[in-house]
Amino acid sequence: MSTKFSHLGRPAAATAKTVTARRPRALRITLCAIAVLVAALILSVFGAWQWVDSKLNRSDWLTDTPNTPASTWLILGSDERDGSTDYGGVDNISGFRTDTILVLIKPKSGPSSLVSIPRDSLMNVDNQYMKINAVALIAGKKALVSNVEQITGQKIDHVAQIKFGGLQNVVNALGGIELCYDEEFRIPIPD
Secondary structure, eight states, rough: TTTTTTGGHHHHHHHHHHHHHHHHHHHHHHHHHHHHHHHHHHHHHHHHHHHHHHHHHOOOOOOOOOOSSSSEEEEEEEESSSSSSSOOTTTTTSSSOOEEEEOOOOOOOOEEEEEOOEEEEEEEEETTEEGGGHHHHOHHHHHHHHOOOOOOSSSSOOEEOOHHHHHHHEEEHHOOOOOOOSOOOOOOOOO
């Protein structure tokens, strides 16, 4: 009986050798494919970072104030026209005012906070009183940051300014913003 089935063991041994020979080859192909995908992902992320970084306009806003424990962002909404022509174009507005002034404070632990500084806050800059929204235009960007640091008691680490055209782009990306009023109102225009 053992002689009848002795030939069955030979093909099984040959098949086992080809299976074990195929496993390392399939493993190498799989590892190479994964390595190519990881390299493509790294290059994509690096390329996207470079593209975003090239689109940022950099200017010197930060002061030499000593660091504070929290990480802080000064977020400004400005009426500065940056080539936008809709809704009061470049020729109609000169200079810029920082109409929205927000400070994002992110401590190392605990919740973050967002502080809004009213744009009509009266400031004394170089012995001249002015509203805080005009400080950057009249006294410079560092003077605005310095005043915000005095108000909040925090060193400003980063500044992000959104100009009027950026606001337009956000509104257009949303497909416009519809304002709905509960009541009709009229503003009398003086003669």
